[in-house]
Amino acid sequence: MGTGSFGGGSSGALGRASSGARYASEPVLTTKEKTPSSTFFRSHGTSDGPSVDSASAVARETFAQRGVGDYMTKMVSSTAVRGCFEELFLVGVLLRQQQNWATIEKQYAVRDAPGCLADLATMITRKHVDSRSSEAFREIAEAAVTDVLLAVVGEDDDVYLDGRGKDVFAAVAKYGAKVFASLAGYYLGSVLYRAAARELPALDEGQKLALQQATQKRADFLIAKFGHAFLSKTVDEKQTTYRQLLKVFSDNPDWFQENLRREI
Secondary structure (H helix, E strand, C coil): CCCCCCCCCCCCCCCCCCCCCCCCCCCCCCHHHCCHHHHHHHCCCCCCCCCHHHHHHHHHHHHCCCCHHHHHHHHHHCHHHHHHHHHHHHHHHHHHHHCCHHHHHHHHCCCCCCCHHHHHHHHHHHHHCCCCCCHHHHHHHHHHHHHHHHHHCCCCHHHHHHCCHHHHHHHHHHHHHHHHHCHHHHHHHHHHHHHHHHCCCCCCHHHHHHHHHHHHHHHHHHHHHHHHHCCCCEECCEECCHHHHHHHHHHCHHHHHHHHCCCC
């Protein structure tokens, strides 16, 4: 699956009542005690930045924390995160194949006006988020939708924030095929990055980039495992596709959590 480039996330717990970052402060370690994850935190503020391997260790250890696995299952099962993911498959057809903003307006009540793509992102999340949604789930879903729709216009803020329908379609024609072909990878990569970042102390730009790459690698690993185990198999007379990715994770929590924390 394809990888994406995502914006920075905020640190802090995932919204659990008694959770708190495991790495709220950097541990003081001797040379013999240094680990890949400690190397990641020691890089804060340095010019070189951490390696992706050290960021991968931090991501794996974060997802392996007691309670985090269960919480991640609840997150990918949530109406906000799962609902927005599945909605983006429909949006992909409208943006890439139909390319008629009148159809989008009819479906989502978003007029062809400056900033219509950003307005569409708002309507997608509003459709799947309600007052019962966890604040963390809502923020992660909103950010992942924004990340995907920014990617389909080539990370062009002007098109995303100020473009009209014709500008959006022109950018999608140039950049969208790759993104929509790997929609599960782009979306899940963003979700895992932002979920991990919420469990960690504030990161500098180099650490954010390394963590983005590490969580994207883990997202691609999970999707590959999903492909081998579930893709194209018939369940209840329906063939499993990538659109069912988060549903499969929800229905198979032990499998999901085992692969979420596995060494890769």
